[in-house]
Amino acid sequence: MRIGLVRLHTTVLEVGPRDGLQNEAKALSPDDRIALIERCVEAGVRRIEAVSFVNPKRVPQMAGAEEVMKGVPRVEGVSYSGLVLNRRGLDRALDSGVDEVNVVVVASDTFSQRNQGVTTAEMLAAWDDIAASAHAAGVPVGMTIAAAFGCPFEGETPPERIAELARRAEAAGAFEVALADTIGVGVPAQVRDLSRRAKEAAPSAALRFHFHNTRNTGYANALTAVDEGAAVLDASAGGFGGCPFAPAATGNIATEDLLYMLHRSGVATGIDMAAIAETGAWLGTLLDKPAPALLGRAGGFPA
Template identity: 85%
Template sequence: METSTVQGLGQTLHTNSHITVLEVGPRDGLQNEERVLSPDDRIALIERCAAAGARRIEAVSFVHPGRVPQMAGAEEVMKGVPRGAGVSYSGLVLNRRGLDRALAAGVDEVNVVVVASDTFCRRNQGCTTDEALAAWDVIAAAAHDAGVPAGMTIAAAFGCPFEGETPPERVAEIARRAEAAGAFEVALADTIGVGVPAQVRDLARRTRAAASSAALRFHFHNTRNTGYANALTAVEEGAAVLDASAGGFGGCPFAPAATGNIATEDLLYALERSGVGTGMDMAAIAETGTWLGTLLGKPAPALLGRAGPFPS
């Protein structure tokens, strides 16, 4: 992968010259919002993100609508997304039933969540971490047979709202299990926004050692204002993909006081000013974040839409 050298603050940073931003607004950005958007509105959000250059979009979640009503109508959304523009659409699944729905709906990739702590895993998906890993093995094998790439997101990798610190050895072992079942990608998720750059470095290196064949992705929340520092650290550590949500919306319905993802537009600003390209239109994403805020009835947490880029 090509690298760039960026001078700043008296030091030289060596970073990837290009990184993929996976737009998670249509799924993780909406799943914790009080206002439930219609499938048509969610399709419009996806269309805007695709038009702004997003080439990987987490479009839907195949969970029971009784658990997460914001994600009802996943099949309808997938039926309406724009095809043929080089966009890969992923769907979140937690079990074999969810996978069957995802495959029938025509997703391009599958994202399976495994929570790194038992307490949170029970609240999130009604099972222990080991039981979630057993389900992952079944899902990964079936997805492989169907020719659809399956990746794993390790949730609460940086900390759990119920058990406290997440042992990094536990995260590495889950990553190893992910790779053993053929994960094309392993994502480390700071689900409740407690991580700091030192943890990013440590977990990135442990995960690469445990799952060297899988691409490394990170998912950050800005709950304690460390999300963007963590994202830039992940780039320095060789991350291939960063998750972000247009407008900075998001959170987990099953985690107390969970707040939004890092905002796509704010992340793009930080990356581009650091010499890291994404292929996305920062202004268009900022407009999308503001538009989404009007649909949800509240201002977008993102700052770029208010301050504007620099130079203007």
């Protein structure tokens, strides 16, 4: 039985190996991160944010990105994304053989300076250079607009700002624009509004959403995004995640919990929900803490 039919298929991008781990007190080895990616691939995940090419002194959990990329399983139809913030990161990503480049542009200056050491305007200049170079290398590049729903330092993010950034992404040929609720303050009404603004500003780009469940609105936001026609939803196995530069930022929406909601709503993903739930529990043992996800505790329905 399915409760209703929203759309036939939604792609889930697994961000656990990057966003899921970057804020954890315990840093996992490249081998453990490769094992996490292998489990996700075996479960049917076909897009994975595998690594972040940032300074390991600032984010030690992401050290060894090249080693991780060297060890990931190369399976037909599986695409690996690498996060980059500057030209140096792009060069490392291209040398490592990523399939996609993801560039984060923060919508507020204060958060951008704390997170990346540059203003939003400076990051946009870097974005233009990164996008041009990625295109020259034949690698698709997308923009993630961070703090799209609110900033921990400046408060509300003006929706007009999101449209402006989406237009810059479109102008540089982004294949995808992601709206990220980095600190988990968004609600469905914002999802509807920002979705429509972003689609108008960047009609050629696919729309992706990245939600955190800090205030227990992440799953409602995700279903609203599907209703609005979002092509891709980010999620993290086990529900781990957070930003080391955002106060009180908690985990991403859990992949297994998202899959339960989507599958029961008649939305196919091609991913084995039970296998991801097992992966979330396994990841919790590596991190020495229980996974925030609920499906691993309650199980699916019907049993």
